[in-house]
Amino acid sequence: MAATSWEDSVKCLKGVILDMCGVLYDAGEDGGTPIPGSVEAVKRLKASDLQVRFCTNETQATREVFVAKLQRMGFDICVSEVFSPAPAAVAVLKERGLRPHLLVYDGVVPEFDSVEKANPNCVVIGDAAEKFSYQNLNDAFRVLIGLEKPVLFSLGRGKYYKEDEGLNLDVGVYMKALEYACDVEAEVIGKPDPMFFQKVLDDMGVQSHQTVMIGDDLVNDVGGAQHCGMKGVQVRTGKYRPSDEKHPTVTADGYVDNLAEAVETILKLRGQ
């Protein structure tokens, strides 16, 4: 089989960015389960000469709690290697002097402890899951519609993710709902926002063309990374659906069955 375009570029790779849910583990009510081979794959990648970072739109827990969960699953990972939307949002809110009304999962609220929230002048939504009740969405709507110029931040714009055996609606769906209700365009913080990816590249000290992003979300992981000049590889785990390989606008630079196959390919082509 001919090498795909991402395989051609493996020799000049300097950095690898990994999506988390659907690549490292499958989410579930019990906290989730590692995808077979992923724990070992991360270990091998980190033992190589490549820079490795984790980039997630996870907003159901603080980074500390989230990383502790991954460590319990056996992953070699620490907080400073993980990039998630909530800390990035806090930086934006402080920079612009904005006071958010939060519609987020309880677990991520502590990330916003240092931000003034009384008398809100913007709304921040994350993957709030069952907290996306009619009442809570209506409360967020009323804050927005009461502002002279509504400002809405969305922590990612994903459509859905896989948990246990089913697909679950993600934050992007509720972002669209509020956009329509208030005639406003949300500012997305997290993947696929190029500024979000750029911070990860800066932290690794590498250029985008020296980097590959591996994810299960064709639009937000693969397409987002490609938009920044990285290679984007899709795993056939997590929310992957066969129709992704015939997507009208995004074509991955490569498809692999899982993270283990991706890492095996990378290390083999680099002679490691």
Place this chain on the structure above:
Amino acid sequence: MAATSWEDSVKCLKGVILDMCGVLYDAGEDGGTPIPGSVEAVKRLKASDLQVRFCTNETQATREVFVAKLQRMGFDICVSEVFSPAPAAVAVLKERGLRPHLLVYDGVVPEFDSVEKANPNCVVIGDAAEKFSYQNLNDAFRVLIGLEKPVLFSLGRGKYYKEDEGLNLDVGVYMKALEYACDVEAEVIGKPDPMFFQKVLDDMGVQSHQTVMIGDDLVNDVGGAQHCGMKGVQVRTGKYRPSDEKHPTVTADGYVDNLAEAVETILKLRGQ
């Protein structure tokens, strides 16, 4: 003050279509309250030589229950004069042999009694209010995403309506959410769908240019009616907001403070 364009056309009017919530009454947890002057205005209009129909996107109750509520408020109204989306949806479902998964308010479910619902091959959403839980929206999403070609019907596409002292999100917001989640375009049944308005005109036996629609929703009532060749007048009651009068794409043919003023103007100009 110069006569507005709708006043010029009052003399050749043959039919009047009235929106209900926000024009006849304000919704509320106790069932709602008539807007001052509206009971008398409907009575005067029906005593005139004009055809009168009521056209609503109300989908929280069957027409029978809904009309009984209006009658208790004192309105001279009967079921055959009221056009609402659920009966129109039932006709479409039967015609196309579709079995709906319903995400609607409990009160309107009996409208769908005659429709087969096992093994659903489409989704119908209405203004489900607090039934728009995360779980219920996710269930509807899973039905759609599991279909080879998702079919979504939305009973109206309103953004919000006024209830008691606040604005509440309407079905259109959740329609947009599911459209985005499933890459599908919903088929709207109800205002502003031209086919929906046409049925009302047919029932009155009048032409669109002989008809005025009076509503509080600039886009769905006024814009929808204008799109069909009717005049569209907005009342400054219900969900009306002053910014409606500066809307970028829809300009009403006239604005009135309330239904009583609209009817007073119509009858006066017709010498009645």
